[in-house]
Amino acid sequence: MADPLPSWNDGAAKSAIVAFVKATTDPASKDFVRQEDRIATFDQDGTLWVEHPMYAQLAFALSRLAELAPQHPEWTTTEPFKSALAGDLAAFARFTMADLEQLVAASHAGMSTGDFLGIVRAWLAKATHPRWKRPYTELVYQPMLEVMQFLRANGFKTYIVTGGGQAFVRAYAEHVYGTPPELVIGSSLETQFEYDDDGKAVLMRPPKLLLYNDLAGKPQDIYLFLGREPRAAFGNSTGDQQMLEYTQAGGGTRLMTLVLHDDPEREYSYGPEAGQTDSKFGAFTPALYDQAVSKGWNVASIKRDWKRVFPFES
Amino acid sequence: MADPLPSWNDGAAKSAIVAFVKATTDPASKDFVRQEDRIATFDQDGTLWVEHPMYAQLAFALSRLAELAPQHPEWTTTEPFKSALAGDLAAFARFTMADLEQLVAASHAGMSTGDFLGIVRAWLAKATHPRWKRPYTELVYQPMLEVMQFLRANGFKTYIVTGGGQAFVRAYAEHVYGTPPELVIGSSLETQFEYDDDGKAVLMRPPKLLLYNDLAGKPQDIYLFLGREPRAAFGNSTGDQQMLEYTQAGGGTRLMTLVLHDDPEREYSYGPEAGQTDSKFGAFTPALYDQAVSKGWNVASIKRDWKRVFPFES
Numbered sequence: 001m002a003d004p005l006p007s008w009n010d011g012a013a014k015s016a017i018v019a020f021v022k023a024t025t026d027p028a029s030k031d032f033v034r035q036e037d038r039i040a041t042f043d044q045d046g047t048l049w050v051e052h053p054m055y056a057q058l059a060f061a062l063s064r065l066a067e068l069a070p071q072h073p074e075w076t077t078t079e080p081f082k083s084a085l086a087g088d089l090a091a092f093a094r095f096t097m098a099d100l101e102q103l104v105a106a107s108h109a110g111m112s113t114g115d116f117l118g119i120v121r122a123w124l125a126k127a128t129h130p131r132w133k134r135p136y137t138e139l140v141y142q143p144m145l146e147v148m149q150f151l152r153a154n155g156f157k158t159y160i161v162t163g164g165g166q167a168f169v170r171a172y173a174e175h176v177y178g179t180p181p182e183l184v185i186g187s188s189l190e191t192q193f194e195y196d197d198d199g200k201a202v203l204m205r206p207p208k209l210l211l212y213n214d215l216a217g218k219p220q221d222i223y224l225f226l227g228r229e230p231r232a233a234f235g236n237s238t239g240d241q242q243m244l245e246y247t248q249a250g251g252g253t254r255l256m257t258l259v260l261h262d263d264p265e266r267e268y269s270y271g272p273e274a275g276q277t278d279s280k281f282g283a284f285t286p287a288l289y290d291q292a293v294s295k296g297w298n299v300a301s302i303k304r305d306w307k308r309v310f311p312f313e314s
Numbered sequence: 315m316a317d318p319l320p321s322w323n324d325g326a327a328k329s330a331i332v333a334f335v336k337a338t339t340d341p342a343s344k345d346f347v348r349q350e351d352r353i354a355t356f357d358q359d360g361t362l363w364v365e366h367p368m369y370a371q372l373a374f375a376l377s378r379l380a381e382l383a384p385q386h387p388e389w390t391t392t393e394p395f396k397s398a399l400a401g402d403l404a405a406f407a408r409f410t411m412a413d414l415e416q417l418v419a420a421s422h423a424g425m426s427t428g429d430f431l432g433i434v435r436a437w438l439a440k441a442t443h444p445r446w447k448r449p450y451t452e453l454v455y456q457p458m459l460e461v462m463q464f465l466r467a468n469g470f471k472t473y474i475v476t477g478g479g480q481a482f483v484r485a486y487a488e489h490v491y492g493t494p495p496e497l498v499i500g501s502s503l504e505t506q507f508e509y510d511d512d513g514k515a516v517l518m519r520p521p522k523l524l525l526y527n528d529l530a531g532k533p534q535d536i537y538l539f540l541g542r543e544p545r546a547a548f549g550n551s552t553g554d555q556q557m558l559e560y561t562q563a564g565g566g567t568r569l570m571t572l573v574l575h576d577d578p579e580r581e582y583s584y585g586p587e588a589g590q591t592d593s594k595f596g597a598f599t600p601a602l603y604d605q606a607v608s609k610g611w612n613v614a615s616i617k618r619d620w621k622r623v624f625p626f627e628s
Contacts, residue, residue: 036494113537157496170541180350181541182471191537193530193556201556201563203537210538216507223427223505223517224524225539227484227495242507242515249515 004150007143007308013257013300017147020255024231025154031253033231035155040232040255041185041222041243042148044162044169046282047236047259048177050129050139052268054089055281057164059136060123061107062087068106081106093280105207108165109189113203120171134312137176142313143306144234144259148177151232159230161222162186163214163239167205185225187213214239219246229254236261237282244297256297260284263303318464321457321622327571327614331461334569338545339468345567347545349469354546354569355499355536355557356462358476358483360596361550361573362491364453366582367444368403369595371478374437376401378421386420395420407594419521422479423503427517434485448626451490456627457620458548458573462491465546473544475536476500477528477553481519499539501527528553533560543568550575551596558611570611574598577617 004021008014023031024038045051065075065084075081080099083091095103108116129139148158160179162169166186173179188211191203213221219242222230229250233243236259244256260271261284272286292299302309318335322328337345338352359365379389379398389395394413397405409417422430443453462472474493476483480500487493502525505517527535533556536544543564547557550573558570574585575598586600606613616623 036488039496166538167541174350182353182539184541188538191534193533193560201533201559203533203560219507219515219517220505224480224502225496227481227498245515246507246517 004153005143005146007146007306009305009307011305013298013305016255016298017150017257020232020253021150021154023253033253037228037231038151038154038156039159039226039228039230040148040151040156041159041161041218041230041234041247042144043218043235043237043240043243044160044164046261047234047240048140048144048160049136050267051282052261052270053130053281054092055164056127056129056136057168058092059127060120060168061103063123063127064107064119065103072106101209104165104189104209108168109205109207111205113167113191113205116167116205117171120168124172132310137172138312139310140176141259141306142308142311143300145177145311147234148179152178156232157183159183159185159222159226161213161218161233161243163212163218165189166211166213185213185221187211187217216242218243222246231255233257234259237284238288239282241288241291248295248297256292256295258284258288258292258297258299260299260301262301263306263309266306266309267302318467319457319460321460321620323619323621325619327612327619330569330612331464331571334546334567335464335468337567347567351542351545352465352468352470353473353540353542353544354462354465354470355473355475355532355544355548355561356458357532357549357551357554357557358474358478360575361548361554362454362458362474363450364443364581365596366575366584367595368406369478370441370443370450371482372406373441373450374434374482375417375421377437377441378433379417382420415523418479418503418523422482423519423521425519427481427505427519430481430519431485434482438486446624451486452626453624454490455573455620456622456625457614459491459625461548462493466492470546471497473536473540474498474500475527475532475547475557477526477532479503480525480527499527499535501525501531530556532557536560545569547571548573551598552602553596555602555605562609562611570606570609572598572602572606572611572613574613574615576615577620577623580620580623581616 005014023029024033045055069075080095084103129136151158164186166188169186170181170184173184189205190208190210192206194202194204196202211221230247232255233247234257247254248256261268262271262273271284272289319328337343338347356362359369383389394409398417443450465472478500480502483500484495484498487498503519504522504524506520508516508518510516525535544561546569547561548571561568562570575582576585576587585598586603
């Protein structure tokens with residue numbers, strides 16, 4: 001049999017994933033799970049693709065604010081817009097939830113769902129990551145693509161459960177991850193049903209948050225969308241803690257995995273070993289590390305466990 | 315080839331369903347739809363199962379209120395509880411949305427998601443419909459079960475999109491319709507992530523409405539869950555109008571179907587031909603009928619188009 005995870009080094013992290021799939025899909029196993037119940041959930045930012053130096057969606061929001069700024073001269077003197085337009089990363093660290101909601105409202109709302117999809121896709125086609133000078137959609141982790149594919153080949157449905165915007169991630173998830181829109185759960189604005197000038201039904205995006213899909217929001221929304229606990233969950237930060245706890249609470253054989261960012265040469269280092277107790281984008285705190293150890297969660301170190309990070313590496 | 319819809323009489327309604335499936339699944343057809351995009355949505359009450367003399371879920375709520383009443387002596391003198399406990403159907407017709415929310419809060423909230431599932435299943439196991447003296451879960455429409463199966467056999471995902479409670483319907487949807495929980499979209503309470511006494515993650519049900527999945531809420535929630543318009547949608551009342559409009563707005567070959575309740579002998583009659591302009595449970599108004607005709611929607615008459623109504627009929 002070919003190695004289902006060729007970009008993983010042999011070791012505990014890889015073994016845990018392979019053993020989980022074997023235990024849950026072998027009909028002779030006491031941990032066998034029928035196909036209908038094979039559900040795996042993946043955080044996106046920092047778990048499936050790069051989240052530093054800032055979330056791709058934040059780069060999108062800033063680009064869109066810059067585009068809209070000429071129509072909003074008041075933004076040059078009003079926070080949080082002033083700092084956002086200046087690209088002041090230090091100011092971002094001080095933004096409150098209310099500030100972020102204002103930025104999201106100004107950059108993500110006020111158009112139809114179809115128009116928003118077009119805006120995101122147009123940005124993705126031209127935007128590049130500041131370090132690799134490649135489209136953000138190329139900065140996905142090859143080892144995690146292999147995990148998704150391995151699980152799917154074994155009858156698992158692989159959901160993305162992201163703190164990022166659901167409509168944003170859906171704009172590329174099928175193309176990039178093979179994940180169709182109905183398998184993307186994310187933070188969401190409300191929509192509003194209206195009729196356009198031709199009397200045709202259309203959904204608009206008012207600036208009103210419906211789901212904040214991070215922290216406790218992740219298990220809450222997994223329940224809303226799926227009605228049950230995942231069998232396997234993958235994350236990389238404190239925003240994923242409750243999703244992993246909820247997965248484990250389901251009982252039986254479950255796989256809880258955290259990706260550890262400890263490789264500044266090939267990617268970034270912002271885990272507990274980097275002496276960081278917090279990171280604005282994807283905090284993997286020492287407390288979370290301790291919890292992973294004490295609860296028997298799987299920790300995948302990028303430095304130690306990943307042979308290759310990106311698909312474009314030879 | 316065997317008839318995929320044996321409980322349907324030959325006629326325009328049946329032909330429209332068969333023609334839609336053929337057009338969207340024949341690779342040689344100009345209307346071919348790739349399998350990933352084959353999505354069909356079904357209203358539940360009045361479309362998949364009986365909704366008269368009252369919604370099954372309302373019967374559940376009343377039964378639960380009666381069970382809880384001894385702990386709430388104040389209900390005997392306070393509306394809407396007083397009328398609800400008295401089973402006063404005329405009073406129900408006057409209940410406001412706020413009244414109904416109070417009844418839902420008292421009967422559906424305040425426990426964990428797992429406990430609620432157990433409560434619903436225990437009720438379903440003993441409750442019977444007043445007319446047929448059979449469990450509610452037997453009062454499903456055989457012709458519609460065949461439509462669901464026919465669509466699935468042709469690569470469609472068949473979602474239930476109900477104004478009823480998502481958690482309520484999920485308690486039996488897999489068993490009754492072959493519809494797993496993740497394909498049930500319904501009105502939903504918020505959930506709240508907590509830890510139980512053993513420190514285990516658990517979701518509680520506070521009395522707070524998150525999604526009201528009726529009328530405009532249907533397309534809004536379809537977008538939230540799926541990110542796109544269905545190819546086919548089935549309903550029976552004004553609560554389904556916007557879902558059908560949203561389906562049609564997707565363009566191309568789409569199937570919009572309304573079930574018409576016009577058979578008082580075998581089921582009930584509360585459509586426009588019954589002279590009813592409104593019904594508390596499943597209003598099919600003359601205006602909706604006119605819209606169906608003018609927009610080319612498919613209308614399936616129970617009297618004319620269904621050879622058999624229930625699975626238990628010989």
